[in-house]
Amino acid sequence: MKALHIITGLGAGGAEQQLRLLLRHLTAECDVVALTNPGQVAAGLTADGVNVTHLGMRGNRDLRAVPRLAELIRAGGYDLVHTHLYRACLYGRIAARLAGVRTVVATEHSIGGSRLEGRPLTAGVRALYLAGERLGLATVAVSPTVAERLRTWGVPGQRIRVIPNGIDAPRFRYDEARRKQARAFHGLPENAFVVGGVGRLTPGKRFDLLVQALALLPINVWLLLVGGGPEEAVLRRTAQMLGVADRVVLTGERPYLPEPGDKEPDLVALLSAMDVLASPSPEESFGLAVVEALAAGLPVLYASCPAVEDQPPDAVPGARRITGGAGAYARELLRLRAAGPGERTVPDVVHRYDIASSARQLMDLYTAALSGSTSEVSSS
Structure with missing residues (x-):
C-alpha cells in the first residue's frame, strides 16, 4: 500500500x-x-x-x-x-x-x-x-x-x-538529569517553581494569561513557554510591562523527537524541567500537550482538553480544569507550589493514547x- x-x-x-x-x-x-x-x-x-x-x-x-x-x-x-x-x-x-x-x-x-x-x-x-x-x-x-x-x-x-x-509515552518519562540540564541551559534556578506552557504562540492559546498570573506570584515562580508564533513579541512586551520579563523564558519551537546535532533541550527534557503544565486555551480539539505532560508525571491545569474531558471524571486525578482568568490560575499554582513536588506518577489514561x-x-x-x-x- x-x-x-x-x-x-x-x-x-x-x-x-x-x-x-x-x-x-x-x-x-x-x-x-x-x-x-x-x-x-x-x-x-x-x-x-x-x-x-x-x-x-x-x-x-x-x-x-x-x-x-x-x-x-x-x-x-x-x-x-x-x-x-x-x-x-x-x-x-x-x-x-x-x-x-x-x-x-x-x-x-x-x-x-x-x-x-x-x-x-x-x-x-x-x-x-x-x-x-x-x-x-x-x-x-x-x-x-x-x-x-x-x-x-x-x-x-x-x-x-x-x-x-x-504519544510514545515511555519517551516522556521524567528524567532528573535532563531536568537539571534543561534548567541550566535556559537559566532556570534549580529551586524555582517552573510553570510550563506548550503550543503555538497565538492569541487563541491565551498564554498572555499565564504571564499575567506570573505577576501575582512570588519571585521564585518562573514561566517556561515552549513554542513559536506571532504572539511572541506581544508576550515579551506584556512580561516587560508587568515587571516579570526576567522570569519568563521563551524557547521557540522545539521538537520532541531529537534532531542530529541539536544541542538545545527538546520538548521531553523541557517537560522534565517543569513543575506544572498550564494550558489556558479555551478551545482545543484534543489537548496533546496535556497528555504529554501527564506522561511526564506533571500536574496539569487546563481550560479545555477533550483528551481528559472525554474520560470518566476520576480517570485523570492530576488534571484540573480552571474556568477563571489569571487570578484563578495564580491561586491554583500557589496551592500546587505549597503542596510540594509529587511522585511524578503517570495516570493510566495516558496509555489509552x-x-x-x-x-x-x-x-x-x-x-x-x-x-x-x-x-x-x-x-x-
Whole structure:
C-alpha cells in the first residue's frame, strides 16, 4: 500500500509532529507533501527516511497548487491520499480527484467550537469546508468532542471515524538529569517553581494569561513557554510591562523527537524541567500537550482538553480544569507550589493514547477504504 500525506505546513505544531510520529508506526509506504513552510518537522521526516516534497504554495488562493499537486499524485502511483489541516484537506481532496485517486482520508486536527485552525468559523468557511469534505471518503476526528462538532456542522455520522492522537509515552518519562540540564541551559534556578506552557504562540492559546498570573506570584515562580508564533513579541512586551520579563523564558519551537546535532533541550527534557503544565486555551480539539505532560508525571491545569474531558471524571486525578482568568490560575499554582513536588506518577489514561494503537486503527481504516468495504470505513 502506498499513501501520500498532504499537510499545510511542517512547522513544529501538534498536527505536524503527530504526523511524523504516526509515520514511524504505519506499515504503509508513505510520502509527504507540505503545501508551504517545510519547517523543522520536514527535516525530521527526511532524517527518518521519508520522502518530503515542498509544493511552494504562496497563499490560500494560489490555485496553481492544484494541478501541480494532481500531477505529483499521478506520478507517484499512490493508492490512497491522506490530508491534514484545513488548506491541505481542501486542495488535496480536489487534486486527488483530478488525479483519479478516489480513496481519500482526512484527519481533522484543529476544529474548535468557534474557530478552525485559528480562523473564525464564518458561514463561508463552514460551507467551503463541507464542500471539500464531500470529496473524501472518510474524516478522522481526533476525539469524540471533534466528532460531535463535525456532526453538528453537517458531516454525516457514517463518514466520521474517531482515532485519537497518540504519544510514545515511555519517551516522556521524567528524567532528573535532563531536568537539571534543561534548567541550566535556559537559566532556570534549580529551586524555582517552573510553570510550563506548550503550543503555538497565538492569541487563541491565551498564554498572555499565564504571564499575567506570573505577576501575582512570588519571585521564585518562573514561566517556561515552549513554542513559536506571532504572539511572541506581544508576550515579551506584556512580561516587560508587568515587571516579570526576567522570569519568563521563551524557547521557540522545539521538537520532541531529537534532531542530529541539536544541542538545545527538546520538548521531553523541557517537560522534565517543569513543575506544572498550564494550558489556558479555551478551545482545543484534543489537548496533546496535556497528555504529554501527564506522561511526564506533571500536574496539569487546563481550560479545555477533550483528551481528559472525554474520560470518566476520576480517570485523570492530576488534571484540573480552571474556568477563571489569571487570578484563578495564580491561586491554583500557589496551592500546587505549597503542596510540594509529587511522585511524578503517570495516570493510566495516558496509555489509552498510545501511538501504536492509533497507527493500527488508521491502517485498518486504510485497508477497509481500499477494499471498498464502506460499511467498515467509518464509525462514530
